[in-house]
Structure formats: C-alpha cells, structure tokens
Amino acid sequence: MSIRIAIFDDNKNIRNSIILLLNTDPDFEVVGNFSTAQHCVENVLTSRPDLILMDLEMPGVNGIEAVKLLTKEFPHIQILIQTVFEDDERVFDSICAGASGYILKNQLNTSLIDAIKDLQTGGSPMSPSIARRVLNMLQHSYPGKRQQPLEEYNLTAREKEVLSAVVNGLSYKMIGYELNISYETVRSHIKKIYEKLHVASLTEVVAKAINQNIV
Numbered sequence: 674m675s676i677r678i679a680i681f682d683d684n685k686n687i688r689n690s691i692i693l694l695l696n697t698d699p700d701f702e703v704v705g706n707f708s709t710a711q712h713c714v715e716n717v718l719t720s721r722p723d724l725i726l727m728d729l730e731m732p733g734v735n736g737i738e739a740v741k742l743l744t745k746e747f748p749h750i751q752i753l754i755q756t757v758f759e760d761d762e763r764v765f766d767s768i769c770a771g772a773s774g775y776i777l778k779n780q781l782n783t784s785l786i787d788a789i790k791d792l793q794t795g796g797s798p799m800s801p802s803i804a805r806r807v808l809n810m811l812q813h814s815y816p817g818k819r820q821q822p823l824e825e826y827n828l829t830a831r832e833k834e835v836l837s838a839v840v841n842g843l844s845y846k847m848i849g850y851e852l853n854i855s856y857e858t859v860r861s862h863i864k865k866i867y868e869k870l871h872v873a874s875l876t877e878v879v880a881k882a883i884n885q886n887i888v
Contacts, residue, residue, distance in 0.1 A: 675699070675700055675701060675702040676700055676701050676702065676723050676724060676789065676793060677702050677704045677720070677721060677722045677723045677724070678695060678701055678702065678703050678704065678722055678723070678724050678725070678726060678789070679703075679704055679705040679706070679707070679716065679717060679720045679722035679724075679725050679726070680692070680703065680705065680706040680707065680725075680726045681706075681707050681709075681710050681713065681716075681725065681726065681727050681728055681731065681736070681739065682706075682707075682708070682726070682728040682731070682755070683708050683709060683728065683730075683731045683732060684728070685708065687728075687778065687781075688706045688708070690781070690782075691703075691706075691726065691781060691785070692706060694781065694782065694785060694786070695785075695786075698786055700790075701786075701789070704720040704721065704722050705717075705719070705720030705722065709731060709732065709733055709734070710727070710731055710733070710734040710735070710736065710738070710739035711733045711734050713734065713739045713742060713743055714742055714743065714746050717743060717746070717747055717750070722750060723750065723751070724750065724751045724752075724753065724789060724792060724793075725743065725750060725751070725752045725753070726753050726755055727739055727740060727743075727752050727753070727754055727755065727767075727772070728754075728755055728756070729754060729755075729756045729763055729764070729767060730756070730757070736754060736756075736763075736767060737763065737766050737767045737770055740752055740754075740767050740770040740771050740772050741770045741771065743771075744770065744771030744772075745771075748771075751773040751792050751793075752771065752772045752773055753772070753773060753774055753775065753776060753788060753789065753792060753798070754767045754768075754772045754774070754775035754776070755775065755776050755777075755778055755781065756775060756776075756777060756778060757777070757778050757779075768799070773792050773797055774788065774791070774792060774796070774797040774798035774799050775798065775799060776788045776798060784798075791845070791860065794860060794863075794864050796845070796860060796863055796864075799844075826869050826870060826887065827869060828866065828869060828887070831852075831862060832862055832865060832866050832869070833887070833888055834852055835848055835852065835859060835862040835863065835866065836866050836878070836882055836887065836888050837882075837888040838851060838852070839863070839866075839878065839879065839882075840879055840882050840883065840888060845859045845860060845863070846859075866878060870882075870887075
C-alpha cells in the first residue's frame with residue numbers, strides 16, 4: 674500500500690519538482706499539493722495523507738503555525754519540515770510544535786525519499802545541531818529526575834551504543850561512521866530501540882534515555 678503524501682509550499686516550481694521526484698517511487702502517492710497553509714486542516718481532511726511535507730516560510734499561516742494546527746487535529750500524521758536554511762531556531766520550534774523531522778530543500782533530490790522512509794520506519798531525520806538543542810531542552814526541563822534504568826528494556830550492547838550516539842546528537846550516517854556499520858544497520862537498530870523503549874519519536878527516545886539513565 675502506497676504512502677499518501679500532501680505537500681505545502683508556496684513555490685510552485687518546488688512543489689512540481691517534489692511531485693516528479695516522488696512519482697519515481699511506486700511506494701509514494703501525492704494526494705495533495707497546496708501553495709498556502711491557510712486552510713491546512715480542511716486540505717488534510719480532504720486529501721487524507723499519511724505524511725505531510727511542510728515548508729516553513731509561507732505567507733499568512735507559516736509552517737510552524739500549521740504544524741501546531743495539524744498535530745492537534747491529526748496527531749497520527751507525520752510532518753516533515755522542508756526549509757531553505759538550517760535555521761536552528763525555527764526548525765527547533767517546528768519540532769517542538771510536533772514535526773517529526775526536517776530536510777533542507779537543497780537536499781531534496783538526494784535525501785527526500787530516504788527521509789520519508791526513515792519516518793515510516795520510526796526514525797526522525799534531523800541534523801545533529803537540532804538534536805542537541807532538543808537534548809539540552811530536555812536536560813533543563815527535567816533536572817534531578819533521572820531514574821535507574823529498567824531491566825525489561827533488554828537493549829543489546831550495540832543498541833546501547835547506537836542509543837548513546839542518538840542522545841549525543843549524531844545523525845544516522847555519523848552513527849554508522851563512528852560504529853563502522855552501514856546506514857541500513859543503524860536504521861534497523863533504531864527501529865528496535867523504538868520498539869523496546871515503547872516510543873514513537875526522537876524526542877521521546879532521548880527523553881527516556883536521559884530521564885531513566887539508560888545510557
């Protein structure tokens with residue numbers, strides 16, 4: 674069954690480029706493309722996507738405001754932010770608002786398909802700098818509340834190494850380089866970690882790892 678995708682971007686050329694790219698993969702189906710997020714809730718109700726690609730910079734309702742609206746109404750739908758610059762502040766705000774990850778627009782041709790598949794397998798495509806900010810936020814939000822690790826998580830030694838790298842803000846590719854394992858092996862470990870910790874996002878896995886002193 675194909676992954677239904679809706680695109681929000683005020684640049685028609687970018688929308689068309691994304692559609693052409695996604696149409697090269699039979700696993701994807703573009704069910705909506707919109708130049709504004711002004712009516713994003715109604716647009717999503719009509720198009721019924723599994724995943725949303727959201728531009729940060731749009732007139733009227735911007736990407737961050739749209740993410741807040743959509744995650745409130747459709748918490749089961751994943752949102753992937755697309756942006757021109759690696760603007761830590763706005764990307765960080767969008768993730769705090771409920772986005773599942775982000776991708777730079779200049780990397781769409783090389784990374785978009787992998788980023789979407791990462792999301793569908795439990796990952797959260799995100800730069801190390803953003804992951805580090807999420808980590809710092811969590812550390813300051815829960816001072817003095819670290820608990821003893823719970824044995825029933827049963828993480829393997831390798832899974833703990835991968836989890837530690839995630840907590841330290843490394844990307845999947847960087848984790849693979851540091852541990853001398855393939856990108857696909859990293860993704861497989863991450864998926865198992867999510868299952869064992871009973872979490873569904875990078876923010877949750879980092880929070881649980883810190884608060885329960887798992888690594």
